[in-house]
Amino acid sequence: MLNYKIKIKAFDGYILNLSVIKIINYISKQNIKVIGPITLPTKKKIYTILRSPHVHKKSREQFKLFIHKRFLVVYNVKKILKPIDLPSGVKLEIKKC
Known part of the structure; x- marks a missing residue:
């Protein structure tokens, strides 16, 4: 018997939730016990870029990137899980425990 930890990441929360539902439905059809989905903290990255390359130092633009998990x-x-078709932008990490 094998146990797996599955971590799913995406930039869009809606697509991530649809992917999690798809994975849970696939696993539950095989009568396997699943705990989750557990929401992990959203990571936020902020990138600041100067608008003008020369004189206007105070003129800046910020871009935010959210990573939902x-x-x-x-x-x-009993057997190894086969790969599931997920939308682009969704990263799946599977670890045995």
């Missing part, structure tokens, strides 16, 4: 724990898997 979810966590699933899958218990008592």
Whole structure:
């Protein structure tokens, strides 16, 4: 019996939630116990760029990038999980425990 920890990341929270539902439905069809989704803290990156390359130092523009994360724990898997088709922009990390 294998146990897996699945970490899912995406830039868009809505697409991430749809992907998590798709993964849970796939796993529940195989009668496997799943704990989650557990919402992990959203990471926010802010990039500041000067608008004018020469004189106007105070004129700046900021861009924000949010990384949403979810966590699933899958218990008592008899066989290895096959890859699931997910939308672009969703990263899936699977670890055995």
